[in-house]
Amino acid sequence: MQTSLARIAWITGGGSGIGQALCLKLVRAGWTVAVSGRRPEALQETARLAAGNVYTYPLDVSDLEAMRQMATRIESELGPITLAVFSAGIGHFLKLDQLRAEAFAEHMQTNYLGVINGLDAVLPAFRQRHAGHIVILASLAGYRGLPQGAAYAPTKAALINLAESLRFPLEREGITISVCNPGFIDTPMTAENHFAMPFLMNVDKAAERLYRGILKRKFEIVFPRRLAWLTKFMRILPYPIYFALMKKFYSHK
Secondary structure: OOOOOHHHHHHHHOOHHHHHHHHHHHHHOEEEEEEOOOOHHHHHHHHHHHOEEEEEOOOOOOOOOHHHHHHHHHHHHHOOOOOEEEEEOOOOOOEEEEEEOOHHHHHHHHHHHHHHHHHHHHHHHHHHHOOOOOEEEHHHHHHHOOOOOOOOHHHHHHHHHHHHHHHHHHHHHHOOEEEEEEEOOOOOOOOOOOOOOOOOOHHHHHHHHHHHHHHHOOOOEEOOHHHHHHHHHHHHHHHHHHHHHHHHHOOOO
């Protein structure tokens, strides 16, 4: 990001979870933040908690034209976007009898294509200015297939691959891209999980880690560290060993 530009951030999924916590962190650090999401009342709560410099722009990230129009509107009303954080997402760990095509489509439309729509919306202006920072919220769940994660985990794996694929062409144009891979964070989404969540992290602490990674312009931002190193190790295990370990921690029903 060019330091001559005002610090204006656009966060999708800003009504709850890490998106909301990061918004509050950015405002305290002097940023102006536009928050988007499907629930206007949740966005208003984010703005109330921030008590200034937060502007609400309700939308559905799966609507490409709405995303394009919103990026244009934000830049018209607030100024050039310098940081785009695509954190909108859903995550349901589903048992075998819950797996339907609709569940896969919903996760893909929101988690993956929602980010694609965001990229489409901000890249023309970022490329014109040869500046900007894009942050994609993926997950440690994207490292390997997880029991009951068939609808959720592949979307996060796709986002990690997407960020890796875009890094080199964007870097040549002066645009920074980061992928954030959190573990289990104490948010409304993880509250639905009915299994042990090792190293569960407070959402404000997670937002602090994310913010520090953004300031350092890191490509991969991961936390909590202990779970990150464990999953990175499991990523390189041969299938027989990996599957044997998974059987000890998950129940297949």
